[in-house]
Structure formats: structure tokens, C-alpha cells
Amino acid sequence: MSSENPNNWPLWEIFIQSKRGLDHKHVGSLHAADADMAIENARDVYTRRQEGNSIWVVKSEHIHASRPEDAESFYDPADDKVYRHPTFYTMPEGAKYI
Numbered sequence: 737m738s739s740e741n742p743n744n745w746p747l748w749e750i751f752i753q754s755k756r757g758l759d760h761k762h763v764g765s766l767h768a769a770d771a772d773m774a775i776e777n778a779r780d781v782y783t784r785r786q787e788g789n790s791i792w793v794v795k796s797e798h799i800h801a802s803r804p805e806d807a808e809s810f811y812d813p814a815d816d817k818v819y820r821h822p823t824f825y826t827m828p829e830g831a832k833y834i
Contacts, residue, residue: 753790
């Protein structure tokens with residue numbers, strides 16, 4: 737048993753949405769027994785000044801990521817597809833969070 741995690745609780749990744757309509761952003765990690773405890777602890781640790789609108793918690797073991805050494809082959813094919821980048825559109829005045 738680790739002294740850093742004496743209860744052997746799983747690690748949770750915490751995502752906070754600061755305002756309605758914005759993306760949830762990763763803010764950190766914490767250990768908790770279950771999802772409800774993770775949300776409560778995330779609220780206490782990461783939104784002390786009421787800066788959050790929504791909290792997502794995800795067990796770290798459920799997050800899968802690409803490997804940095806595969807980045808070149810994984811991302812390069814998108815470079816020749818200009819339609820994937822919003823360069824052909826004009827942004828309307830007053831549009832927010834687009």
C-alpha cells in the first residue's frame with residue numbers, strides 16, 4: 737500500500753466547465769472511493785471560488801491516449817485536407833465561443 741494513497745482508492749481525472757457553452761478543461765487529478773466522492777472532492781478542491789459551472793470526473797484507467805512517438809504518422813494526413821480548417825468562413829461580429 738502506498739503512503740500517497742493509503743486507502744488504495746482509484747485515481748480520477750477532473751474536468752471543469754467554467755461557464756455554460758465553454759469546453760470542460762482538465763484541471764487535475766484526485767483519489768476517491770467512487771464517482772460521487774470524486775465530484776464532491778473536486779468541487780472542494782478545484783472550485784473553491786465558485787468558478788465552475790459543471791464538473792466531470794473520469795477514472796484515469798478509462799482514458800486512452802495516443803503515443804507521442806506516433807504523432808507524425810497520426811496527425812500528418814490531416815494537413816492536406818484544407819476543408820477541415822475553418823479558413824473559408826468569416827466570423828460574424830458578436831459571435832462568442834465559436
